[in-house]
Amino acid sequence: MPSTSNPIALGIVGVGKIVRDQHLPALAGNDNYRLIAVASRHGKVDGIxxxxxxxxxxxxxPTLEAVSLCMPPQARYTAARAALDAGKHxxxxxxxxxxVSEVEDLRRLAVTKGVSLFASWHSRYAPAVEAARSFLASTQIHAxxxxxxxxxxxxxPNQDWIWQxxxxxxxxxxxxxxxIATHIFPAMFITGATLEFPENRAAPIAAAIDFRTAQDLAVSADFDWRQTGPQSWDIFAETDRxxxxxSGxxxxxxxxxxxxxxxxxAEYPALYRRFAEIVRSGTSDVDLAPLQHVADAFMLGKRRTVEAFID
Known part of the structure; x- marks a missing residue:
């Protein structure tokens, strides 16, 4: 395991928009890491x-100690298993x-290999999330x-994989x-959903989901990819306080x-700080609740076909 004084030798797999926009800038300001290699079918990073x-x-x-996997999720399991088998975080x-099942398998493999696995929910590290969690913990939530x-x-733009x-x-x-919701609200389960699929796509463009908690709190979710103008990334709660x-x-x-x-x-700098913590402590951080909710929405959701999507 790397010491606290030695940077973690890191490789990145999949050099696309998210890597250039977020991963590389976050790593540039973090002394916990030394980026020494990348693997990508199309993208390259100069100087390594x-x-x-x-x-x-x-x-x-062979000196790589950890890898960040940033390719589309359909291909991530094979790459993750190769890295874990090689003893990499x-x-x-x-x-x-x-x-869900493939990530569970990766979690078991990480334990067997004695390395760290990190499911990096970046929005959970947004700056006001912990404040919201603390506020809600001190209230009674009505809706x-x-x-x-x-x-x-x-x-x-032009990302075909996301529609497959x-x-x-x-x-x-x-x-x-x-x-975020699974971090700040009591544990929820889905009671119903409607998923809207463009007639020419294999993935939904919109979804309306109903949740309920064991305490009978109702939570609704409205997801839509057709928003123009200002974007909406908001979570609301009516409480006794x-x-x-x-927002935002x-x-x-x-x-x-x-x-x-x-x-x-500053989500990605926080993610890489967290990854360094679990690597150095020999632990993992793999919360599957958000992915499980998506799986449940596909399992319970009613399918509705809408007009074709033209990029």
Whole structure:
């Protein structure tokens, strides 16, 4: 295990938009890591070793201690298993896999190999999420709702994989909302859902979901990828201490119109700090609740066909 004074030798697999926008800037400001290699079929990073596959990278760079897997979820299991088999710590970009069962298998393998596995729910690390969690823990919640609507053309231009089976469709952003909700609300289960599929796509463009807790709290969620103009990433709760609004994807907490907490987004630096913690402590952090809710929505949801989506 790396010591606290030695940076973790890291490789990244899958060099796409999320890596360039988030992972590389976060790593550039973190002394816990030394990025020494990447593996990608299409992307490259200047100044370090580049490989066409994770297998080639693992064979050529035995000094790697950890890998961040940032390819689409449909291909992540095979890559994660290769890294774990090689004794590497693994950071899983969200969602951690295409199915619940494959991530469970990876969690068991990480224990067997004695390495760390991290399911990195980045929205859970938004700056006002912990403040919202603390506020709700001190209240009685009467009702709650999630409104997560954005423009797919803006955030996922020309990304065909996200519309394929296993790509999650609108649940790719929706799972961010679920990662926050499962952290700040009591444990929930789905009672019903309606999923809207474009007639030319294999993944939904919108979803309406009803949840309930063991305490009989009703929580509704409205996910939509057709939003234009301002984007909506909001979670609301009616409580005995007032109305809570967690907005901006978890960046701002307002209670009864008063700002309680607001900071600039810094999710990925926080994720990499957390990954370093679990690597150095020899533990794992793999919460499957958000992915389980997505699986349940597909299992219980009524399918509704809507007009074709043209990118």
């Amino acid at each position: 070793a580049n490989f066409p596959s994770i297998e080639a990278m693992l064979e050529a760079v 693994v950071f899983l970009e969200k969602p951690p896999g295409a199915t 709650a709702s999630i409104v997560w609507k954005e423009d797919v053309r803006r955030w996922h 089976a296993g790509g999650l469709g609108v649940f790719d952003p929706g799972i961010n909302a679920l990662s 007032g109305q809570m609004a967690l 994807g978890g960046a701002k907490l307002v209670v009864d119109g008063h700002v309680v907490h607001q900071e600039n987004e």
